[in-house]
Amino acid sequence: MHIIDEKIKNYLEVNRDKDTHQLILKGSPFKDIPIDFLIDQINARKRLAKKLPSWVNIDEIIFPPQINLEQTSSEATAKYKSKLLTGKKLIDLTGGFGIDSFHFAQYFQQVFHVEINTDLIQLAAHNAQLMNISNIRFINENSIDYLKNITYKTDCIYIDPSRRDVNKTKVFQLSDCTPDSIENWDLLASKTHQLLLKTSPFLDLKLGLKELKQVNEIHIVSVKNEVKELLWLVDFRKPSKTTIPKLKCVDLNGSKTSTFEGDFTLEKQATTTYSNPQKYLYEPMSTIMKSGMFNWVGEFYKLDKLAPHTHLFTSQNYLENFSGKVFEITEVMDYKTKLIKKRLKSMKLNVVKKNFPILVKDLIQKFKIQEGGEDFVFFTTCGGKKIVILCKRII
Numbered sequence: 001m002h003i004i005d006e007k008i009k010n011y012l013e014v015n016r017d018k019d020t021h022q023l024i025l026k027g028s029p030f031k032d033i034p035i036d037f038l039i040d041q042i043n044a045r046k047r048l049a050k051k052l053p054s055w056v057n058i059d060e061i062i063f064p065p066q067i068n069l070e071q072t073s074s075e076a077t078a079k080y081k082s083k084l085l086t087g088k089k090l091i092d093l094t095g096g097f098g099i100d101s102f103h104f105a106q107y108f109q110q111v112f113h114v115e116i117n118t119d120l121i122q123l124a125a126h127n128a129q130l131m132n133i134s135n136i137r138f139i140n141e142n143s144i145d146y147l148k149n150i151t152y153k154t155d156c157i158y159i160d161p162s163r164r165d166v167n168k169t170k171v172f173q174l175s176d177c178t179p180d181s182i183e184n185w186d187l188l189a190s191k192t193h194q195l196l197l198k199t200s201p202f203l204d205l206k207l208g209l210k211e212l213k214q215v216n217e218i219h220i221v222s223v224k225n226e227v228k229e230l231l232w233l234v235d236f237r238k239p240s241k242t243t244i245p246k247l248k249c250v251d252l253n254g255s256k257t258s259t260f261e262g263d264f265t266l267e268k269q270a271t272t273t274y275s276n277p278q279k280y281l282y283e284p285m286s287t288i289m290k291s292g293m294f295n296w297v298g299e300f301y302k303l304d305k306l307a308p309h310t311h312l313f314t315s316q317n318y319l320e321n322f323s324g325k326v327f328e329i330t331e332v333m334d335y336k337t338k339l340i341k342k343r344l345k346s347m348k349l350n351v352v353k354k355n356f357p358i359l360v361k362d363l364i365q366k367f368k369i370q371e372g373g374e375d376f377v378f379f380t381t382c383g384g385k386k387i388v389i390l391c392k393r394i395i
């Protein structure tokens, strides 16, 4: 492991905005430091300013290569997760670079950070020291072996498995991830009271529920409306199969957190009313779309839906605190090419399509729309007809 001393700090400072290809060609100015290491540090500081703001601001933090960084959680999601579990001892079975375990360490007396990759765990331990975190024990071992050997039951286990296969290609099915939680389910149940499992946002919720039998809550977490993590919370102390898992949709946007809750039974039983666009248009946040609670969200907020497969809602009166985007409708038109061409030509608009057969890029081209500005146009389907809605976003 290479420490970031004064000479490296200076190099990173001087070269932080330089073209890294040129820097690679020049090579490392230090005999004992490979250029790859220096480039990893420059790239990480550039790319992670939003994902890990506090980390990139500490000069001495050592970052691993890009492939390891892609797999780390963001500070925002790590902070959110750290408050989902309670107890004194937590074992992180896939410690990695340590973003999650460092956040858990703020709430637990003792965190055990288990990681199979020796280089990575060395960096994590070094960085913990820099950040004055002293309640994490770093264990460089296969976590399944580690778990088999512990003789006690811990309060919580957290797993954020590797979602890369042997060829380093991304995978998202549970059984393709390592370690495999399904294969080791009984072992996990015998060693912890609570389990939090992070999976790819692309995993199908119903498929995940079939494989993970005792889930109490699923948290669907987005950052600025981009779904980042699915979190499966299991409490092994609760009798299995007695509860319907809660679906918690969460968007983290700086200091603002938007939430919406429901479950699959509420969704199944929800009554939906339909209507043509009225004065306001509502687009649920992306975590709600991921949850599949398209009807429950309408019933909960008492909004009319545009059509069974058009997950947009409408109302005559303005509804505050909707979990998603709200627009004021200015015009609704039938989708007639000539009419739309004339009306939209050269307008500056944000284009959205929902339940509509043409791609956004093709719509932009077809109607010669300039992208951007304050106003929005929705291409969608309502009452069996293709329609176009012009509207303004309400902040």
Ligand SMILES: C[S@@+](CC[C@H](N)C(=O)[O-])C[C@H]1O[C@@H](n2cnc3c(N)ncnc32)[C@H](O)[C@@H]1O
Pocket: 071, 072, 073, 093, 094, 095, 096, 097, 098, 099, 100, 101, 114, 115, 116, 117, 120, 141, 142, 143, 144, 160, 161, 162, 163, 178, 179
């Ligand atoms: C997605 S990353 C975890 C990232 C971490 N949560 C963070 O925020 O930095 C998964 C990590 O699990 C480690 N891993 C995979 N299989 C393991 C095993 N059987 N035992 C211990 N670590 C393992 C990988 O080396 C990788 O660093």
